[in-house]
Amino acid sequence: MNVDDVKLIGVMGGGVMGGGIAQSCVVAGFNVRIRDLTDELNEKTRETMIEGRFGLRGAVERDKLTQEQLDTALERLSFTTTIDDLRNADLIIEAVPEDRDLKKKVYAELDGAIKPEAVFASNTSGFAISDLNQAVSRKAQFIGMHWFSPAFVMRLIEIVYAPETSEDTIKLLEGVGEKLKKETIRVKDAPDAYGFVANRIYFAAVAEARKVMDEEIASVDDINKAMRFGFNWPAGPLEMIAGARKGWQ
Ligand SMILES: NC(=O)c1ccc[n+]([C@@H]2O[C@H](COP(=O)([O-])OP(=O)(O)OC[C@H]3O[C@@H](n4cnc5c(N)ncnc54)[C@H](O)[C@@H]3O)[C@@H](O)[C@H]2O)c1
Incomplete structure (x- = not known):
């Protein structure tokens, strides 16, 4: 799979990072579906993405985006509370809270629900990718994608590979980073340290x-x-x- 095959990105968890990540992705031209636990949380994420301090409305006011680009970006955005609605996603970006057991539980759930060729990327701040990937069978398609806050503004994404991560998966993420107009760096997973570079x-x-x-x-x-x-x-x-x-x- 290369970046042109990424038709739908599923973002697991709205919140601070998931919302900012989704915002960057829809502006760059990806279709995005956010999955959070309740409709209220999804509504809050949507509101922050548009009206928040680093939101799309402010970007239009500062001439970083046209109103037309904002409208088109929002057409690419959808929300759900059901994992099954992400089944056709090509790339899952996980941004649930920094709790190892929760993340592994979420991955085990996703692994059974999402099409087998999809890639899983975790926005963990520091857990070992070679540990998180134990929750899934698709270890070659499992990678770290560490964004910085506010995600819509900060330009760096750390791409963290475990021994099992395939070169194709790393290259796919680099392609996604390029389409997002972010700077990416490659980072080898270091299970003994918390945090990347x-x-x-x-x-x-x-x-x-x-x-x-x-x-x-x-x-x-x-x-x-x-x-x-x-x-x-x-x-x-x-x-x-x-x-x-x-x-x-
Ligand atoms: N906040 C930062 O500055 C920052 C920067 C880089 C990376 N991170 C990492 O990003 C991840 C998310 O952090 P955040 O600050 O955005 O947290 P947050 O609490 O703002 O958002 C997490 C969201 O995940 C949702 N969630 C919980 N369980 C879920 C599930 N099972 N399925 C779907 N959604 C679920 C929550 O309802 C919440 O909306 C963490 O791993 C964190 O370490 C955070």
């Missing part, structure tokens, strides 16, 4: 910034200034610490 480096820098703060080597403001003006970071490491405390994202 960007978060590991980022959190190491935040930990060092906290050490510098605790050792009273420089003030909090000056630590932030060091990275903003020395390395052109958009914000200092201790300004982003509230985000860092929330965990791996």
Whole structure:
């Protein structure tokens, strides 16, 4: 399968990431069906995708998108609460909460319901792909696809391959990334570490910034200034610490 064969993307779980991922995909020209647990959750996701801070309406207001592109994107979007409605999906992007057992349960359920040639991609922030893939029989078609928040805005996608992931699956995801106009990087699954490349480096820098703060080597403001003006970071490491405390994202 190559990117032109991807006619329908099923997104498992709306929410913060699923909604942003779906938004990027419909704007890029993919048909997307989101599956969440209730109609209310689906309605909330739809509302955020359109009216939210990083939503489509704002993109039109900032001239990033035309009204016509917004309307066409919405025509490609549908919602369901039933897994069976995803059975014809060519690619499933899973964005349910970061709970290993939940993700594996969801994959076992999907494996029996979705057509065998479909590819499964997990937006896990850090679980080993070689562990999550144990829940399915299609291990060659199982891969990590780690987006950054807000998904519609951030340009990086980490493509994480396990030993069983096929080269075709990696190439398919790279093709999808290109169509999405995102930058992709290839990452080898590292089961002993939680997190892939960007978060590991980022959190190491935040930990060092906290050490510098605790050792009273420089003030909090000056630590932030060091990275903003020395390395052109958009914000200092201790300004982003509230985000860092929330965990791996
Ligand atoms: N929030 C971030 O900044 C960020 C960034 C990158 C990756 N991630 C990862 O993305 C995933 C989702 O995170 P989020 O922040 O979007 O969570 P979220 O709680 O905002 O969204 C998760 C959604 O999944 C739904 N859900 C739960 N069980 C389900 C099921 N069985 N079937 C379908 N839907 C189900 C929930 O109702 C919810 O709407 C996690 O693995 C997280 O680690 C998050």
